[in-house]
Amino acid sequence: MNDFHKKLKNYTSVGDFDLDKGDTVAQEVRSLYEAKMKKARVQYWWRFAVAVAVTVYGALGIKYNTGYYVQWALFTALVGVNLAFAIILWYWQLDTKLGILKEVKQLRIEIDALTKSKEQPGEQTI
Secondary structure (H helix, E strand, C coil), X not given: CCHHHHHHXXXXXXXXXXXXXXXXXXXXXXXXXXXHHXXXXXXXXXXXXXXXXXXXXXXXXXXXXXXXXXXXXXXXXHHHHHHHHHHHHHHHHHHHHHHHHHHHHHHHHHHHHHHHHHCCCXXXXX
């Protein structure tokens, strides 16, 4: 388990949920996911810039070379375009996954808060 999962488990543990700290816990969980998304966004732009650079290199090679070098440049341009599409799909998938996980954790915190607030001192809820 990495640090992110340890922090998340610590913030959302059911046994010791404190209603007074509910908003701060929700904000901390939200900030954890926002930090993870910021890191993913930076990685996305770096990878996308490399893919565009490879594509431009291949396109310029097609224009200014002849013979075998044109084939190599065409291959490079196609690899760059496919790499760009793969990076876009990767980011789209990661953004969706992190967004859903963030919403689920916030929903869990809200459900825990509602459950704890409605509990009577002698009763237990399922």
